[in-house]
Amino acid sequence: MQVQTSNSFLEQLSAVTEGWDGSVERRYCHLSNISALLNQHLERINWVGFYVMKEDRTALVLGPFQGKVACTDISLDRGVCGLAACTKGSVRVDDVHTFPGHIACDSASKSELGVPLISRSGDVVGVLDVDSAQIGRFSEDDQLLLERVAKIISEALWT
Numbered sequence: 001m002q003v004q005t006s007n008s009f010l011e012q013l014s015a016v017t018e019g020w021d022g023s024v025e026r027r028y029c030h031l032s033n034i035s036a037l038l039n040q041h042l043e044r045i046n047w048v049g050f051y052v053m054k055e056d057r058t059a060l061v062l063g064p065f066q067g068k069v070a071c072t073d074i075s076l077d078r079g080v081c082g083l084a085a086c087t088k089g090s091v092r093v094d095d096v097h098t099f100p101g102h103i104a105c106d107s108a109s110k111s112e113l114g115v116p117l118i119s120r121s122g123d124v125v126g127v128l129d130v131d132s133a134q135i136g137r138f139s140e141d142d143q144l145l146l147e148r149v150a151k152i153i154s155e156a157l158w159t
């Protein structure tokens with residue numbers, strides 16, 4: 001496992017995720033702290049953050065993140081994030097250079113994991129995206145953990 005999965009990590013995730021008041025402003029407040037927490041706990045990553053589904057559901061828009069400046073809009077037919085949103089499934093890429101349509105934000109990124117955020121009503125509301133400068137950084141266990149994290153986040157911050 002490349003991430004600390006101790007109770008303290010999950011307790012901290014719950015602490016920064018719980019208590020949403022239903023407003024868009026506070027959703028962004030929680031997502032900001034969650035991106036900081038993930039950045040502290042995930043090893044060997046160079047970007048972690050959120051893309052949020054536009055209201056008209058045509059594209060994803062950059063949300064809170066940690067890392068270098070990133071592209072702001074991703075249409076659903078493009079990139080790792082677009083595919084994760086369209087298929088409602090995680091997209092784990094060992095080598096981004098072999099992934100057709102990969103959108104390079106940080107040229108250092110070599111592997112990537114995009115996990116859809118799915119609301120309690122079953123809609124894709126965004127994508128949790130993590131990049132690493134190491135090829136093959138993300139294991140199946142990492143994917144399972146981040147899917148668990150994504151579920152906690154989307155169920156707490158969307159209706």
Ligand code: SME
Binds near residue numbers: 070079101103129131
């Ligand atoms: N590589 C992503 C774009 C977002 S950045 O990695 C921050 C993609 O192909 O969707």
